[in-house]
Amino acid sequence: MELVGKAIKHVTFGRGVITNRTDNILTVDFAGNHKKFLFPDAFSRFISITDEEGQAYVGKILDDISKIKNAEQLEQERLQRMLFLKVAPESQAAFGFMENSRNTVLKSWSVFAGNYLSGYSKGTPKVPTRLKLNSACLLTECPAGCLEEERRIIGAFMVKDDFEGKYCEDGIIPSHETYRILLNDKDGELLFWDYFSSTTRSPRWGRMEMKYFSNLQMKCILNDMQKIITDPLQRETASNFYRYFCKVNRLSTTEEES
Structure with missing residues (x-):
């Protein structure tokens, strides 16, 4: 918009x-x-433009600048939270699709933690207290007719970067907008129980929807996921996911990069 010739008013x-x-x-x-x-x-401080068209033009510019500054401030706050986050060694979660629907999860990119099965809170949503911004959710399924040993990994996502599990009373865990992986039939298959010791007993999922497991195990799974994905763009997404996960969990990636 041409501002030359516009009338303005200055406070002084x-x-x-x-x-x-x-x-x-x-x-x-x-x-x-x-x-x-x-x-x-x-x-924003000293002068104002007198006609409505000019006010709308300048107002939009100031509003856009304000949004950018607010976004930058939020990003700085997020980075500070990452810097000072206390990383628990077992703050990752696997989901068995006992109470979740695969279609619903993949459509909404959010997952339900399941209900408490016993005790005072029986029947109410499980509060995922261990999950924070450094947590990833691993999606697994055991197809009908398959043994539990054949439970496979179908995808994963980082939780939303402002998520705090202890405040999640409805049990719904939203995903990060960027860090999501979904394996397809063209990719290789990863079996969930291959990442856990089964020397003492056969794999058993049980009735609970969600299981916590270690950051190091999730790191291994994510590293293998990025290796088996065949689509170049999806593989790049998975690689970025892996690096972000390692960063927020303060884990090295050098052994895989060498």
């Missing part, structure tokens, strides 16, 4: 007219007294 100098605009500098004529102002900064 009174009414004036914009006579020139060069990049981010406005020149305003106050009855022969020419002043220069930063654009659009001055409109």
